[in-house]
Every structure is written in C-alpha cells, then in structure tokens.
Amino acid sequence: MRNLASVAIVLAALSLAGYGFSVDDPQQATVAMQSMTVAQLEKAGDNCRAQKDYEQAIKYFKEALQRESKNTGLYNKLGLAELSSGDYVAARSDFTKATKYDRRFPDAWNNLGAVDYLQKNYGAAAKYFRKAIALEETRAAFHVNLGVTSFNQHQLERAMQEYTRALELDPEVLLHSSSAGVAARVTTREERAKLDYMIARIYARMGDVENCLECLKKAKENGFADLKNVYKQDEFLRLRQDPRLAEIVPPPPVK
Secondary structure: OOOOOEEOOOOOOOOOOOOOOOOOOHHHHHHHHHOOOHHHHHHHHHHHHHOOOHHHHHHHHHHHHHHOOOOHHHHHHHHHHHHHOOOHHHHHHHHHHHHHHOOOOHHHHHHHHHHHHHOOOHHHHHHHHHHHHHHOOOOHHHHHHHHHHHHHOOOHHHHHHHHHHHHHHOOOOOOOOOOOOEEOOOOOHHHHHHHHHHHHHHHHHHOOHHHHHHHHHHHHHOOOOOHHHHHOOHHHOHHHHOHHHHHHOOOOOOO
16 A cells, blocks of 8 residues: 555646657757647646656746646646646646636646645645535545545544545545655654554445555554554454454453
C-alpha cells in the first residue's frame, strides 16, 4: 500500500512524443512555439509536465493562453505546472482564473484547495474541497483530499466518513499514484501512525481484512501507541478471529 495520505490533484498528464525543444536554444524554442497550434502547445505542455520539466511546460501553456485567453483547462494545467514548481502564488492565480471562466469546473476548485492545503491553511482547503465535491460528488480523490484535510484539523470522524466514501466510489483510490499528485504533509511520525490506524479502522468496517492488516502493520512501524484498541473497538470484532492480528498486536492476557 503506497502513499495513503495523498492529496490528488486530479488531472491526468497526457503524453506526446515529438514536441519539446532544448532549453539550450531558447530562440529556436520560441520560434517553434509560435508556429504551433493551441492543441499542439497544450500537448507539448502535458508532455513536459509528465517529464517534470515544469519550466518548459509553463512556457507552452502560457503561449497557448495568448491565443485562447479564457480557456479554463489551460489555466488549470498552467496552475498545476506552477504548483509542482513551488510557485503557489502563480498557481492560485491561475486556478482562480479557471474558476472565473467556469464556475462549475471541479478540478480547479480542488486544486485551489491543494494550494491552501500545502500551505497548511486547512480551513480554506476544506472549503474548496467541499466545493469540488458539491460539483462532482462521485470523484473519489476529492473525498480523499477532504478526508486528509479533516484529519489534519483533528476531525477524525469527518475524516473517516470521507475516506469511507472515497473507497466506496473507488476501492483502489488509496493505491493510485499520479504524476499530478501532491503528497500530503503529515508532518510527524506520530501523525502518520494515527492516519494509518484510522484507515485500518475504515478497512475493518468494510470487511477488507488484507488492507486492514497492512495498515495496522504500518501503524505499528510508525509507533502508534494505542494498537491494543483493536481488542476494544467494534470495527475489529471479526478480525480478532484472524491469527495474523495477534502477530501484529498480541492479545491482552486472559483474566
């Protein structure tokens, strides 16, 4: 199980071979960009972003926006490249422009939430993630985003509700990796352990024994102090019959 606490900025990177120019020859690159269509510029920007060449991706998207100044998708992709390069101010500006030209574009609202999340403005982030969910409730990644934000606000029940809904929509959402993703900042080992345990509880409620045990192992590795709660909390009742649980958490002595 990989990266359980991911904030997914959901816009798949499109790959395109054949577009891209050496940064050692900026004049050639500029002339070439001017001869490209908007669609070609967008695909070239996607390709650069997939290769993590964010500086060049930004140039392609900006050139495309010179031709189509109200293209919401281009503003969103530009914002993603800027966010990945660490320019939060520019990213926020371009995601905001995307929402200005299309108030019902959920990805841009989600990505505004990611900007605030990465700056630890959790209240503002939650507001944007809820807006994205209101526009497209069936996007599992949006629920993960709100879930990890709620976790950082110490709203554990709300976090569990959002993670549960995400897994109902996509049972593999916590396993997905994306080149467009931004890793959540669970800043301490203790917090990571708490998150692993919380997700174990969700898997237990859903009857997913394998993933539950995997999360419990991670919680133990990260030093979760209250693992013996598995023998107290109702979610783990059925799991107590599995001998693998005792290997992770020894049962309390019989009185």
